[in-house]
Amino acid sequence: MKATLLGLWLMWLSAHACAATTLVINAALDRDVVAPLLDAFSHANPDIELIYHDGSTLEVERQLQAGTRQSADIVLSSAMPWQLAAVNANRAQALDIPEAAEWPAWAKWRDEVFGFTFEPIVIAYRLELAHAMRPPETHRDVLALLHAHRTLLRGRVTTYSPERSGVGYTLFQQDARYSPRFWDLVAALGAADVSLEATSRNMLEGLSAGRYWLGYNLLGSYALVWAREHPDIIVQVPSDYSLVLMRMAFVTRDAPHPEAARRFMAFLLGHAGQHVMAGQTPLFSVRPDVTGPYTAQRLRDQVGDHLYPIPIDASLLAFVDPLRRDAFMARWLRELKILDDGTTTQ
Amino acid sequence: MIVIEQSLRRRLLLWLAAVTLVFGVALLIEAYVSARRAADRTFDGLLDSASLTIGEAIQWQDGKPLVAMPSAALQILATPSQERVFYALFGANGETVTANAALPISDAMRRAAHAGPVYADITHDSVRLRIEGREIDSAGWETREPVQIWVAHTRGGREALIRALMERAALRFIVMALLAAALVWLAVRTSLAPLERIRQLLRARTPDDLRPLAVSVPLELKELVIALDQLLERQRASHDRLMRFIADASHQLKTPLAGLQSTSELALRSTDAADWHQALVEVNHGARRSARLAQQLLSLARLDHRHDEAFVVLDLVTLARARLIDWIGRAASQAHDLGFDGPNQPVMVRAIAWQLEEFLNNALDNALRYTPPDSAITVGVVTTAQQVTLFVEDDGAGVDEALLPRLAMPFERAGRQDTTGSGLGLAIAASVATHHNAELAITRAGVGGLRVALHFKRERLL
Known part of the structure; x- marks a missing residue:
C-alpha cells in the first residue's frame, strides 16, 4: 500500500516535472503510420504528455464499451459505424473551436465527430498476375478474373475478414449497398478459397511474400506506401467506383483533460496537422487548402470523380444494428460456400 | 390657478406601453405554443416516415421477425439537423427484437401504440427525446404477429425551428409596437395643433x-x-355695462354739482344775508344728495367686487326688526307709519348680514321717498314650504305695471323726477339678490303700493 502511494506520488511528481497535463488517446491506427503526426503535436505542445493506446478497430470499440481501458480523452478509429454509434449514444462532446466549424460538412456529424483522413479503397496485385492475365481495373473485372482463372487464383486471393475487422465489415456492407452483384463476387471469392485477413498490412505482407496474387479492398493509405517500396506490387484504384474510408475522431464526453483534447483536435483538423498528414503520412488530408503528395484534392485529380466517401451520417448506424449484422454475416458465410459443391466435384 | 399635470403625450405613450406589454406577453405565449405545435407537426411526420420505412423491412424467418435495419429510415429519423436517433422493436410478447438503446417506454405507452401511432416526449440519458410508437401487422409463413416499432430522436431541430419562429414573431411585434408609438406621437402632435392655433x-x-x-x-x-x-x-x-354705469354715474353727479355751483354763484352776487341763508340751505341739501349718491355708488361697487365673503347663519326676523327700529328713530320716517309683519320665532338663513341690511336700508329709503306722508310701510318675513321671503311694501301710489321690470336698473326712477332719490336703491337690491342666489321680486303690493321682496330658496337656508 505504502509502495503504491509512493509510486503514485513519484509518478505525479515526474508528470509535473516535464508536462503540465496528459492526453490519453485510444486509437485504431498503427503507431508508425501516425508517428509524424504525434511527433509534430508533441513538438508544438511540449506541455502535454501523450499517452497513446493502439488496437484493432473492434478491440478499441470493445474496450471502450467495457470501460476496461483508462478513460480516454480522444478516440480515433477507422471503424466508422462504431464511432458514429458511440457519438449517437452521447459519449462524445461537441467541439466549439474554429477548426471544427470550418471543417467540411460532409466529413463531420453534429460537430462532435470528424472524419480527418481520406483513404481510398484499392485493389492490389502482384506483377505475376499482370503477366498471366489482363489485370483488373474495376469490381466487374475482379469477378470476371475469379470466374475465368479460378484454378490459377485458388488460394491466392485475400481480403478483409468482416468478422475480425470493423473496417472490412463496413466496406463490404457499403459494397453490398452499391451493387447486388457484390454477392456474386463473394461467392467467387469463396470458390477461390479466399484468405481473410484482419488488417491491410497482413494482406500486403502476404502479397510481398508471394502467398497472394490478388488483394481486394485494401486501405489505399497503406498500399500506396507499400507499393512504392515494393515494385512487384501494383495498386489499382477501381475505375468504376472507389470507396473512401475516413478515420473518425471525437473528444469523449467525460474527457479528463478537455483542454488538452481541444488543443489536439485543433491541431488534427487545423492546417498544421493536416499538412503533416499530407506530406509525411499516407492518410490524405481532407482540407482543400493543404498541399502535399497525399491530399483528397490531389487524389481526385488523379483518379477522377468516382471516389465515394462512406457517408458520415445516421445511415452508418444501420451497420451496427445486431440483427442486421447477424443477417449480413449469415449471408456472407452462406455466399462464401455457395459454390463449394461445384468446385469439389471439378 | 393652473395645475400642470403630466404631459398628454407621455400619458398616451405610457398607456400604449402598458397595453403593449400585456398584449405582447400574451402574443408571445401564443406564438410559442403555436410554434411548438407547428414544429412538432413537421418533425412528427419524419418520425412517421422512419417508422413506416422500418416496418417495410420486417420479414419473418423461422417464426422470428428479421429486420435488415434500413439506412434510409435512420437517415430520415436523423433529419437534416443531425439529430441523435434511437429505435427499438418489440415482438408480440414484448420481447426486444432489436434496439440501439434502452428507451424508457412504459407499458401504458405500449398499450396505447396497440390502438394507433403514439407520440410522446421522454427523457433518456438526461436528454429530452421525441418518440413515436406504432404497431405493424406483418405476416410470415409460420406466424402472424404484430411488431411494435418505436423511433425517437433529439429535439435540436424542433427547438431551432421554434426559436426561429419565435424570433420572427418577436421581431414582428417589436416593429408593430414601435410603429404604434410613432403613430401615437404623430397623432398627439397633429391633434394638439388646433389648441396651439387658439393659444396664438x-x-x-x-x-x-x-x-x-x-x-x-x-x-x-x-x-x-x-x-x-x-x-x-x-x-x-x-364691460359695456360698466362703461354705461360710469357714464350714468357721472351724469347723476353732474346735476347736483351744477346746482351747487349755480346756487353759490347767485348767493355770491347778492349782499342780502337772507339770500345767503337760503343759498346755504340749498347747498347743504345738494351736498347731502351728492354724498348719498356717492355712498350708494360705493355700496354697489362693494357688492360687485367682494366675492369672497363668508356666509353665516343668521336670524332674518331679528335682523329685520333691528333695521326697522333703527329707521323708526330717524327724522326722515317721522311722517310715515312703519310696521313689522312676521313670525315670532327665528327664521334662520345663510346670508351676509351687511348685504341684507343694505337691502332693507335701500328699500325703506325708497319707500319713504316715493310715498306721500302718512303712508304705511311694512317690513316683513314670510316662510312657506319652498321659500323664505324678506319684503318691504307700502300702500303708496305704486308704479305703473309696465315700468316694474325696469326698476332694478341703475338710475331708473320710473318717470318720477320729483324726488331726491339717486335711482340706485333697487339696483343694490338686485345685486344683493344675485349674491344670495335669491330672487328679487318687485310687484304691486296687495295694499296698493310697491312690494320689494327677496325670495330665498329653502335649500339655501341652512
Missing part, C-alpha cells in the same frame, strides 16, 4: 378686443371654443 390667437389679442374667436377646430374642441366665446361675450357685456 388669444395671445395676439389686445386687451379690449373681445370679439368671438375666428378659428377652424375639430369637433372635439367645438365646446371649448364656444365656452371661450361665451366668456368673451360675457366679458364684453359686463
Whole structure:
C-alpha cells in the first residue's frame, strides 16, 4: 500500500516535472503510420504528455464499451459505424473551436465527430498476375478474373475478414449497398478459397511474400506506401467506383483533460496537422487548402470523380444494428460456400 | 390657478406601453405554443416516415421477425439537423427484437401504440427525446404477429425551428409596437395643433378686443371654443355695462354739482344775508344728495367686487326688526307709519348680514321717498314650504305695471323726477339678490303700493 502511494506520488511528481497535463488517446491506427503526426503535436505542445493506446478497430470499440481501458480523452478509429454509434449514444462532446466549424460538412456529424483522413479503397496485385492475365481495373473485372482463372487464383486471393475487422465489415456492407452483384463476387471469392485477413498490412505482407496474387479492398493509405517500396506490387484504384474510408475522431464526453483534447483536435483538423498528414503520412488530408503528395484534392485529380466517401451520417448506424449484422454475416458465410459443391466435384 | 399635470403625450405613450406589454406577453405565449405545435407537426411526420420505412423491412424467418435495419429510415429519423436517433422493436410478447438503446417506454405507452401511432416526449440519458410508437401487422409463413416499432430522436431541430419562429414573431411585434408609438406621437402632435392655433390667437389679442374667436377646430374642441366665446361675450357685456354705469354715474353727479355751483354763484352776487341763508340751505341739501349718491355708488361697487365673503347663519326676523327700529328713530320716517309683519320665532338663513341690511336700508329709503306722508310701510318675513321671503311694501301710489321690470336698473326712477332719490336703491337690491342666489321680486303690493321682496330658496337656508 505504502509502495503504491509512493509510486503514485513519484509518478505525479515526474508528470509535473516535464508536462503540465496528459492526453490519453485510444486509437485504431498503427503507431508508425501516425508517428509524424504525434511527433509534430508533441513538438508544438511540449506541455502535454501523450499517452497513446493502439488496437484493432473492434478491440478499441470493445474496450471502450467495457470501460476496461483508462478513460480516454480522444478516440480515433477507422471503424466508422462504431464511432458514429458511440457519438449517437452521447459519449462524445461537441467541439466549439474554429477548426471544427470550418471543417467540411460532409466529413463531420453534429460537430462532435470528424472524419480527418481520406483513404481510398484499392485493389492490389502482384506483377505475376499482370503477366498471366489482363489485370483488373474495376469490381466487374475482379469477378470476371475469379470466374475465368479460378484454378490459377485458388488460394491466392485475400481480403478483409468482416468478422475480425470493423473496417472490412463496413466496406463490404457499403459494397453490398452499391451493387447486388457484390454477392456474386463473394461467392467467387469463396470458390477461390479466399484468405481473410484482419488488417491491410497482413494482406500486403502476404502479397510481398508471394502467398497472394490478388488483394481486394485494401486501405489505399497503406498500399500506396507499400507499393512504392515494393515494385512487384501494383495498386489499382477501381475505375468504376472507389470507396473512401475516413478515420473518425471525437473528444469523449467525460474527457479528463478537455483542454488538452481541444488543443489536439485543433491541431488534427487545423492546417498544421493536416499538412503533416499530407506530406509525411499516407492518410490524405481532407482540407482543400493543404498541399502535399497525399491530399483528397490531389487524389481526385488523379483518379477522377468516382471516389465515394462512406457517408458520415445516421445511415452508418444501420451497420451496427445486431440483427442486421447477424443477417449480413449469415449471408456472407452462406455466399462464401455457395459454390463449394461445384468446385469439389471439378 | 393652473395645475400642470403630466404631459398628454407621455400619458398616451405610457398607456400604449402598458397595453403593449400585456398584449405582447400574451402574443408571445401564443406564438410559442403555436410554434411548438407547428414544429412538432413537421418533425412528427419524419418520425412517421422512419417508422413506416422500418416496418417495410420486417420479414419473418423461422417464426422470428428479421429486420435488415434500413439506412434510409435512420437517415430520415436523423433529419437534416443531425439529430441523435434511437429505435427499438418489440415482438408480440414484448420481447426486444432489436434496439440501439434502452428507451424508457412504459407499458401504458405500449398499450396505447396497440390502438394507433403514439407520440410522446421522454427523457433518456438526461436528454429530452421525441418518440413515436406504432404497431405493424406483418405476416410470415409460420406466424402472424404484430411488431411494435418505436423511433425517437433529439429535439435540436424542433427547438431551432421554434426559436426561429419565435424570433420572427418577436421581431414582428417589436416593429408593430414601435410603429404604434410613432403613430401615437404623430397623432398627439397633429391633434394638439388646433389648441396651439387658439393659444396664438388669444395671445395676439389686445386687451379690449373681445370679439368671438375666428378659428377652424375639430369637433372635439367645438365646446371649448364656444365656452371661450361665451366668456368673451360675457366679458364684453359686463364691460359695456360698466362703461354705461360710469357714464350714468357721472351724469347723476353732474346735476347736483351744477346746482351747487349755480346756487353759490347767485348767493355770491347778492349782499342780502337772507339770500345767503337760503343759498346755504340749498347747498347743504345738494351736498347731502351728492354724498348719498356717492355712498350708494360705493355700496354697489362693494357688492360687485367682494366675492369672497363668508356666509353665516343668521336670524332674518331679528335682523329685520333691528333695521326697522333703527329707521323708526330717524327724522326722515317721522311722517310715515312703519310696521313689522312676521313670525315670532327665528327664521334662520345663510346670508351676509351687511348685504341684507343694505337691502332693507335701500328699500325703506325708497319707500319713504316715493310715498306721500302718512303712508304705511311694512317690513316683513314670510316662510312657506319652498321659500323664505324678506319684503318691504307700502300702500303708496305704486308704479305703473309696465315700468316694474325696469326698476332694478341703475338710475331708473320710473318717470318720477320729483324726488331726491339717486335711482340706485333697487339696483343694490338686485345685486344683493344675485349674491344670495335669491330672487328679487318687485310687484304691486296687495295694499296698493310697491312690494320689494327677496325670495330665498329653502335649500339655501341652512
